[in-house]
Amino acid sequence: MSEIAVQLATSAEYVPETSEFIRWAQSVLKEEKTRGEVTIRIVDKAEIHELNHKYRKKNKPTNVLAFTYENPAIKDLPDILGDIVICAEVVKNEAKEQGIKIKKHFAHMTVHGLLHLLGYDHIKEREAEKMQKQETYYLQKLKI
Numbered sequence: 001m002s003e004i005a006v007q008l009a010t011s012a013e014y015v016p017e018t019s020e021f022i023r024w025a026q027s028v029l030k031e032e033k034t035r036g037e038v039t040i041r042i043v044d045k046a047e048i049h050e051l052n053h054k055y056r057k058k059n060k061p062t063n064v065l066a067f068t069y070e071n072p073a074i075k076d077l078p079d080i081l082g083d084i085v086i087c088a089e090v091v092k093n094e095a096k097e098q099g100i101k102i103k104k105h106f107a108h109m110t111v112h113g114l115l116h117l118l119g120y121d122h123i124k125e126r127e128a129e130k131m132q133k134q135e136t137y138y139l140q141k142l143k144i
Contacts, residue, residue, distance in 0.1 A: 002037065002038065004038050010043055021042075025110055034118060037080045045087055048062060065085045069083070084113030
Protein backbone atom coordinates (compact mmCIF):
# COMPACT_ATOMS: atom_id res chain seq x y z
CA MET A 1 0.00 0.00 0.00
CA SER A 2 1.11 3.56 -0.61
CA GLU A 3 1.86 6.06 2.08
CA ILE A 4 -0.16 9.26 1.90
CA ALA A 5 0.73 12.15 4.22
CA VAL A 6 -1.65 15.08 4.57
CA GLN A 7 -0.40 18.42 5.86
CA LEU A 8 -2.87 21.11 6.88
CA ALA A 9 -1.13 24.47 6.51
CA THR A 10 -4.33 26.47 6.69
CA SER A 11 -6.88 27.20 9.38
CA ALA A 12 -9.82 26.89 6.97
CA GLU A 13 -12.61 25.01 8.71
CA TYR A 14 -14.21 23.68 5.52
CA VAL A 15 -11.30 21.40 4.59
CA PRO A 16 -12.34 17.72 4.51
CA GLU A 17 -10.95 15.23 7.01
CA THR A 18 -7.45 13.91 6.43
CA SER A 19 -8.92 10.43 5.99
CA GLU A 20 -10.87 11.63 2.94
CA PHE A 21 -7.74 12.82 1.12
CA ILE A 22 -6.07 9.51 1.92
CA ARG A 23 -9.08 7.52 0.67
CA TRP A 24 -9.25 9.49 -2.59
CA ALA A 25 -5.54 9.12 -3.26
CA GLN A 26 -5.41 5.42 -2.30
CA SER A 27 -8.32 4.69 -4.63
CA VAL A 28 -6.47 6.13 -7.63
CA LEU A 29 -3.13 4.54 -6.75
CA LYS A 30 -4.72 1.13 -6.22
CA GLU A 31 -6.51 1.29 -9.56
CA GLU A 32 -3.35 2.49 -11.32
CA LYS A 33 -1.43 -0.35 -9.64
CA THR A 34 1.08 2.19 -8.39
CA ARG A 35 2.76 2.37 -5.01
CA GLY A 36 4.68 5.23 -3.53
CA GLU A 37 4.75 8.10 -1.10
CA VAL A 38 2.64 11.18 -1.69
CA THR A 39 2.29 14.31 0.39
CA ILE A 40 -0.90 16.33 0.05
CA ARG A 41 -0.50 19.81 1.49
CA ILE A 42 -3.54 22.06 1.98
CA VAL A 43 -2.45 25.69 1.99
CA ASP A 44 -3.68 29.27 1.95
CA LYS A 45 -3.61 31.67 -1.00
CA ALA A 46 -0.28 33.24 -0.07
CA GLU A 47 1.61 29.95 -0.11
CA ILE A 48 0.16 28.68 -3.38
CA HIS A 49 0.66 32.09 -4.97
CA GLU A 50 4.34 31.99 -4.03
CA LEU A 51 4.77 28.43 -5.35
CA ASN A 52 2.90 29.19 -8.57
CA HIS A 53 5.09 32.24 -9.15
CA LYS A 54 8.35 30.46 -8.31
CA TYR A 55 7.78 27.26 -10.28
CA ARG A 56 5.34 28.21 -13.04
CA LYS A 57 6.13 31.93 -13.41
CA LYS A 58 2.45 32.75 -12.87
CA ASN A 59 1.91 35.60 -10.45
CA LYS A 60 -1.42 34.46 -9.02
CA PRO A 61 -2.88 31.77 -6.81
CA THR A 62 -4.14 28.53 -8.37
CA ASN A 63 -6.23 25.60 -7.18
CA VAL A 64 -3.67 22.77 -7.29
CA LEU A 65 0.00 22.19 -8.07
CA ALA A 66 1.77 18.86 -8.40
CA PHE A 67 5.50 18.35 -7.92
CA THR A 68 6.87 15.03 -9.15
CA TYR A 69 9.80 13.75 -7.14
CA GLU A 70 12.89 13.16 -9.22
CA ASN A 71 16.30 12.41 -7.77
CA PRO A 72 18.18 9.81 -9.79
CA ALA A 73 21.20 10.09 -7.46
CA ILE A 74 19.26 8.49 -4.60
CA LYS A 75 18.16 4.99 -5.58
CA ASP A 76 17.71 3.24 -2.25
CA LEU A 77 14.76 5.29 -1.02
CA PRO A 78 11.20 4.02 -1.24
CA ASP A 79 9.26 5.12 -4.29
CA ILE A 80 8.36 8.77 -3.78
CA LEU A 81 5.76 10.00 -6.24
CA GLY A 82 5.78 13.63 -5.14
CA ASP A 83 3.74 16.39 -3.57
CA ILE A 84 0.30 17.80 -4.28
CA VAL A 85 -0.43 21.32 -3.01
CA ILE A 86 -4.08 22.38 -2.88
CA CYS A 87 -5.26 25.89 -2.02
CA ALA A 88 -8.28 25.70 0.28
CA GLU A 89 -9.60 29.18 -0.50
CA VAL A 90 -9.35 28.81 -4.28
CA VAL A 91 -11.08 25.42 -4.11
CA LYS A 92 -13.84 26.90 -1.97
CA ASN A 93 -14.35 29.84 -4.35
CA GLU A 94 -14.34 27.62 -7.45
CA ALA A 95 -16.83 25.23 -5.87
CA LYS A 96 -19.15 28.14 -5.11
CA GLU A 97 -18.81 29.53 -8.66
CA GLN A 98 -19.45 26.08 -10.19
CA GLY A 99 -22.31 25.25 -7.85
CA ILE A 100 -20.69 22.09 -6.51
CA LYS A 101 -19.97 20.89 -2.99
CA ILE A 102 -16.59 21.93 -1.59
CA LYS A 103 -15.75 18.36 -0.56
CA LYS A 104 -16.32 17.14 -4.12
CA HIS A 105 -14.05 19.82 -5.51
CA PHE A 106 -11.32 18.89 -3.02
CA ALA A 107 -11.67 15.29 -4.24
CA HIS A 108 -11.38 16.46 -7.84
CA MET A 109 -8.25 18.49 -7.10
CA THR A 110 -6.71 15.52 -5.27
CA VAL A 111 -7.38 13.19 -8.21
CA HIS A 112 -6.16 15.85 -10.67
CA GLY A 113 -2.92 16.41 -8.77
CA LEU A 114 -2.31 12.69 -8.38
CA LEU A 115 -2.80 12.09 -12.09
CA HIS A 116 -0.10 14.70 -12.73
CA LEU A 117 2.24 12.78 -10.42
CA LEU A 118 1.47 9.65 -12.43
CA GLY A 119 2.50 11.35 -15.66
CA TYR A 120 -0.78 12.68 -17.01
CA ASP A 121 -0.88 16.23 -18.36
CA HIS A 122 -3.24 18.61 -20.13
CA ILE A 123 -0.97 20.87 -22.13
CA LYS A 124 -1.81 19.32 -25.50
CA GLU A 125 -5.42 18.64 -26.46
CA ARG A 126 -4.91 14.89 -26.86
CA GLU A 127 -3.25 14.66 -23.42
CA ALA A 128 -6.00 16.80 -21.90
CA GLU A 129 -8.69 14.47 -23.24
CA LYS A 130 -6.91 11.43 -21.82
CA MET A 131 -6.45 13.09 -18.43
CA GLN A 132 -10.07 14.29 -18.35
CA LYS A 133 -11.26 10.77 -19.12
CA GLN A 134 -9.22 9.40 -16.20
CA GLU A 135 -10.44 12.13 -13.84
CA THR A 136 -14.06 11.40 -14.76
CA TYR A 137 -13.51 7.67 -14.29
CA TYR A 138 -11.98 8.07 -10.82
CA LEU A 139 -14.52 10.63 -9.65
CA GLN A 140 -17.37 8.34 -10.73
CA LYS A 141 -15.67 5.44 -8.97
CA LEU A 142 -15.55 7.61 -5.83
CA LYS A 143 -19.25 8.47 -6.37
CA ILE A 144 -18.43 12.13 -6.95
